[in-house]
Each structure stands twice: as C-alpha cells, then as structure tokens.
Amino acid sequence: MSELARIIREEAAKIVELHAEIRRTLRLSTPGAVGATAYSAACDAMHSYRSRIDPYLERAYTEWAYADEELLEFVVCYLEVDPRYFRSGYIKAVLLTRLKRSDPDEARLARIRNMLVDAVERRDVPEFKYYCRLAAVVASAELAARVQRLLDSAEPAPRRCARRMLSYMLRAHPRLLTHGEVSAIRRAPNQRDPRALGLTELLAALASNHEGDRVWAAQLLCESGEPSSIEAVKHAYADVAARSASGSSMFPFGRALQPWLRSEEDLQWALSVFADVANDQTRFLVTELFAAFPQAEVLTRLRALPINGRTTRWQYDVSVGITRIALREQGNQGRSSNS
Numbered sequence: 093m094s095e096l097a098r099i100i101r102e103e104a105a106k107i108v109e110l111h112a113e114i115r116r117t118l119r120l121s122t123p124g125a126v127g128a129t130a131y132s133a134a135c136d137a138m139h140s141y142r143s144r145i146d147p148y149l150e151r152a153y154t155e156w157a158y159a160d161e162e163l164l165e166f167v168v169c170y171l172e173v174d175p176r177y178f179r180s181g182y183i184k185a186v187l188l189t190r191l192k193r194s195d196p197d198e199a200r201l202a203r204i205r206n207m208l209v210d211a212v213e214r215r216d217v218p219e220f221k222y223y224c225r226l227a228a229v230v231a232s233a234e235l236a237a238r239v240q241r242l243l244d245s246a247e248p249a250p251r252r253c254a255r256r257m258l259s260y261m262l263r264a265h266p267r268l269l270t271h272g273e274v275s276a277i278r279r280a281p282n283q284r285d286p287r288a289l290g291l292t293e294l295l296a297a298l299a300s301n302h303e304g305d306r307v308w309a310a311q312l313l314c315e316s317g318e319p320s321s322i323e324a325v326k327h328a329y330a331d332v333a334a335r336s337a338s339g340s341s342m343f344p345f346g347r348a349l350q351p352w353l354r355s356e357e358d359l360q361w362a363l364s365v366f367a368d369v370a371n372d373q374t375r376f377l378v379t380e381l382f383a384a385f386p387q388a389e390v391l392t393r394l395r396a397l398p399i400n401g402r403t404t405r406w407q408y409d410v411s412v413g414i415t416r417i418a419l420r421e422q423g424n425q426g427r428s429s430n431s
Contacts, residue, residue, distance in 0.1 A: 239258055
C-alpha cells in the first residue's frame with residue numbers, strides 16, 4: 093500500500109467515526125437536555141475537522157482537468173482506494189468527471205482501467221454512471237473484454253453494471269467488439285425482467301448486500317402475488333427495519349408490500365415491526381405500511397400500545413405516528429364529506 097493510499101484510508105475512517113458520533117448523539121438528544129449539547133458538539137467536531145486529504149480535494153474541485161502530476165496521482169489513488177464516507181459519492185462524481193478530461197500516461201491508464209473493472213464488480217452505486225462516462229473515454233479492446241466477462245457473474249449487480257458500462261463504451265467506440273459479441277450482449281436477458289429470473293435467483297437477490305438488488309427483487313416478488321413470495325418480502329422488510337442504519341430502502345419495500353396487506357394478521361405484523369423490531373432510525377418509516385389499513389383501527393391499536401419500559405425516543409416515535417395517521421384520517425374524512 094502506498095503512503096497516499098494509507099492516508100486516504102485513515103482519513104476516511106476518521107470521517108466515518110465523526111459521522112457515527114453524530115448519529116449516536118442524535119439518538120440520545122432531546123430538546124434542552126444534555127444529549128442535545130453532545131449532539132451539537134459532535135456536529136461541530138465534524139464540521140471543523142480538516143483532514144490531510146482536504147488540500148488535494150480543494151485543488152481537485154477547482155481544476156477543470158488534471159495536468160499536475162501530484163494531483164493526478166492523488167485522484168487516481170483516491171478512486172482506487174474507493175473510500176466510503178459521508179458525501180464521498182459526490183466527491184467521486186466530480187473527480188471522475190475531471191479525470192475524464194485529463195491526459196494520464198500509460199501506467200496510470202492501466203490503473204484507471206483496473207479501477208473501472210473493480211467498479212463493475214463491486215460499486216453498484218448512484219455515481220456509477222460517472223465511471224461509465226470515464227470508461228467511454230479510456231476504452232480499449234482489453235477493457236471491453238474484461239467487462240464483458242463479468243456478464244457471466246453469479247451476482248446480478250455486476251452483470252447489470254457490466255451491461256451498462258459496455259453500452260457507454262460501445263456508443264463511443266462501436267468497433268471495440270465484434271458484431272457477434274455485441275449481438276450476444278443485446279440478446280442477454282434484462283436482469284430486471286421477472287420472466288428472465290427464477291424464484292431462487294430472486295430470493296437470493298432479496299438477501300443480497302446490494303441495496304438496489306434487494307429493492308427490485310422485492311418489487312418483482314410482490315408483482316407475482318404468490319403468498320410465499322409476499323412472506324419472504326415481509327421477512328426481508330423486517331430485517332431491514334431492524335438492522336439498517338438509514339432505512340433508505342424501506343420506502344420502496346413498503347410501497348411494494350402495501351397492496352398485499354389486508355388481513356388482521358397483516359396489521360398485527362406491521363404493528364409488531366413498528367413497536368418491537370424497527371430501530372430508532374427506521375421506526376418512523378414503518379408508518380408508511382399503516383396506509384394499507386383502516387386508519388381508525390390503526391389509531392386505536394397505536395394508542396393501546398403499552399409504554400412501560402420503553403425509551404423516550406420510542407414514545408416520541410409512537411406519538412409522531414399517531415399524529416401522522418390522525419391527520420391522514422382527517423384528510424380522508426374531509427374528502428368524503430366534500431364528495
């Protein structure tokens with residue numbers, strides 16, 4: 093590991109630690125209490141921290157393209173290391189765009205192409221399109237062949253990313269692959285087409301570490317309407333509610349499940365996830381499920397939940413949930429009276 097790569101990893105770990113402290117103190121904070129002071133202090137520590145890579149990033153943001161050797165080496169190294177911390181995706185999008193306009197030597201070009209293959213294998217992220225745009229500029233027959241081999245990956249995410257990157261490269265360089273190879277890629281089944289996927293593969297995707305795979309698998313399983321598939325999605329939803337730090341995938345999960353939540357047993361399950369399974373970051377998001385049931389009944393059940401032994405945050409979330417559903421019920425009644 094180079095010294096620069098070591099510094100990038102260490103600074104990324106420090107930023108992750110600072111951000112984790114903000115999240116930790118937020119869970120403990122209540123207005124006017126000691127927790128609120130700790131939360132403010134954690135925010136101040138995060139915002140005032142100046143890392144050793146900040147000077148490089150500041151220069152990288154001001155340059156239209158990277159001609160300086162030191163700065164170019166930092167950008168390539170940063171993308172190779174692929175640090176993941178708060179707002180790092182936005183940083184990578186900028187670096188990839190400016191790197192696309194630069195003129196690296198052959199040694200760095202080889203490293204950039206290796207980094208792009210790694211992006212296909214394990215970086216199914218929102219900024220992936222910027223990797224694809226860079227690939228279109230540095231494309232070679234060897235890079236196209238390496239990416240093409242990933243179409244046979246056992247995981248859906250690398251297959252999907254490989255198709256996407258190849259499409260960018262082929263638009264810019266139509267002769268990178270033979271006509272037969274291009275036709276084979278176009279004939280390959282769309283990984284989001286439920287007719288091209290079996291139940292076993294969908295269930296495996298539902299348990300994937302890739303958030304995007306979990307969401308589309310849940311949506312396809314719910315579209316089938318099979319009771320066993322709906323139960324699998326409900327189990328996965330509860331798992332996300334219990335373990336997720338942000339719950340960002342819970343909204344599409346909940347929207348996919350809503351049409352199939354009808355019975356008393358379903359309502360009891362939703363209440364159980366809300367009251368006993370979800371963590372402090374995801375509990376409020378579970379209230380989206382309650383839209384599938386009679387709102388008056390949900391209100392009655394929420395108000396009847398025992399609060400003894402519950403945390404202040406739990407009681408607050410229940411109170412907010414009751415308020416939200418009461419407002420929704422008032423809106424429904426108002427629309428009914430107007431009609």
